[in-house]
Amino acid sequence: xxxxxxxxxxxxxxxxxxxxGSYRASVDVAERMRFVIGAATKNVGQKTGGPxxxxxxxxETGRLVSLGVNLVVSQNSSVxxxxxxxxxxxxxxxxxxxxxxxxxxxxxxVSSAEPCAMCFGAIPWSGVRYLTTGASSDDARSIGFDEGxxxxxWIQELESRGIQVCTGVERELAREVLLLYRxxxxxxxxxxxx
Amino acid sequence: xxxxxxxxxxxxxxxxxxxxGSYRASVDVAERMRFVIGAATKNVGQKTGGPxxxxxxxxETGRLVSLGVNLVVSQNSSVxxxxxxxxxxxxxxxxxxxxxxxxxxxxxxVSSAEPCAMCFGAIPWSGVRYLTTGASSDDARSIGFDEGxxxxxWIQELESRGIQVCTGVERELAREVLLLYRxxxxxxxxxxxx
Numbered sequence: 001x002x003x004x005x006x007x008x009x010x011x012x013x014x015x016x017x018x019x020x021g022s023y024r025a026s027v028d029v030a031e032r033m034r035f036v037i038g039a040a041t042k043n044v045g046q047k048t049g050g051p052x053x054x055x056x057x058x059x060e061t062g063r064l065v066s067l068g069v070n071l072v073v074s075q076n077s078s079v080x081x082x083x084x085x086x087x088x089x090x091x092x093x094x095x096x097x098x099x100x101x102x103x104x105x106x107x108x109x110v111s112s113a114e115p116c117a118m119c120f121g122a123i124p125w126s127g128v129r130y131l132t133t134g135a136s137s138d139d140a141r142s143i144g145f146d147e148g149x150x151x152x153x154w155i156q157e158l159e160s161r162g163i164q165v166c167t168g169v170e171r172e173l174a175r176e177v178l179l180l181y182r183x184x185x186x187x188x189x190x191x192x193x194x
Numbered sequence: 195x196x197x198x199x200x201x202x203x204x205x206x207x208x209x210x211x212x213x214x215g216s217y218r219a220s221v222d223v224a225e226r227m228r229f230v231i232g233a234a235t236k237n238v239g240q241k242t243g244g245p246x247x248x249x250x251x252x253x254e255t256g257r258l259v260s261l262g263v264n265l266v267v268s269q270n271s272s273v274x275x276x277x278x279x280x281x282x283x284x285x286x287x288x289x290x291x292x293x294x295x296x297x298x299x300x301x302x303x304v305s306s307a308e309p310c311a312m313c314f315g316a317i318p319w320s321g322v323r324y325l326t327t328g329a330s331s332d333d334a335r336s337i338g339f340d341e342g343x344x345x346x347x348w349i350q351e352l353e354s355r356g357i358q359v360c361t362g363v364e365r366e367l368a369r370e371v372l373l374l375y376r377x378x379x380x381x382x383x384x385x386x387x388x
Binding site: 002008011014023066077097098119122146149151161 | 196197198199200201202203204205206208210211214215217258260261266267269270271272273278279281282283285286287289290291292310311312313314315316318319320321340342343344345348351352355383
């Protein structure tokens with residue numbers, strides 16, 4: 001008889017909580033981004049995943065709610081892009097499936113790169129009201145990562161759903177992490193037909 | 195100091211493993227779909243989530259690899275659509291982030307409804323080679339669920355990535371579960387601007 005597991009469990013790298021603890025709330029979005037890019041760099045250096053990180057902040061105060069990194073290979077889950085990890089952690093922490101629910105402060109997702117098709121689709125459901133990105137989809141593609149079937153007008157689609165998008169924040173710094181990953185022989189996992 | 199959790203954990207409803215255990219491998223896709231729709235019906239009856247279920251099967255043998263249901267509200271996670279749960283469980287069970295990896299048998303995702311924008315984007319990364327759906331996106335929209343910014347040509351996009359798509363299998367039966375959910379006062383959670 002088929003016996004199915006009763007839980008889904010993912011373990012985060014040990015260094016992540018320590019690194020998250022080093023953050024000091026900042027009202028400067030570029031500073032938040034540098035903190036997130038630092039996590040992506042660390043994920044490459046520690047060989048715990050792909051060169052991507054993302055975090056959920058309270059938009060006004062800059063308080064950190066969650067920090068995620070790409071864990072696809074280390075946790076054997078194609079779902080665990082950095083944005084998804086950050087969203088799952090933030091919702092787990094706040095006990096809410098909607099980070100934009102009644103009475104909640106506005107939340108911002110800061111990602112070291114523009115979202116792939118999956119993360120793009122996940123963002124409206126998460127309830128974040130702001131998305132801030134570093135490296136572009138082209139930067140990610142240039143080192144071999146596939147962004148998936150994301151609509152050309154993805155920014156407009158998010159904005160029409162009340163999510164304010166700001167791209168290219170500390171883009172060069174974010175791009176360097178991608179190049180570092182390629183240079184250090186990081187695994188470029190990918191979809192089938194690309 | 196900010197202390198972040200060291201794991202992400204989701205609990206599945208107790209009835210799910212028992213129901214999954216009742217499945218007998220079938221080479222008939224419609225039969226697999228009726229099994230999946232049965233899980234969606236049970237999810238509504240047990241009040242453990244939205245009216246959606248999905249499962250990963252070995253395409254050839256019909257062997258069940260994982261069964262997921264929508265757990266957004268009960269687990270406080272906007273990511274936990276049925277397809278995502280089924281994909282995460284299948285990858286956790288097989289210890290592989292790519293269900294279409296070298297030497298693996300072809301896997302099929304059977305979902306009681308067409309995917310939303312997030313699940314559509316997640317499917318290419320999962321490695322499944324077949325997608326079979328029941329109720330249409332219009333059926334889901336008609337009871338108030340938002341499908342998100344999914345491209346019009348989503349089937350073509352998946353097929354261009356080597357994923358064979360078959361829609362409308364046992365559609366009427368799948369649609370009935372959606373209507374049942376609405377009739378029994380199920381919560382229609384949604385994105386902001388709809």
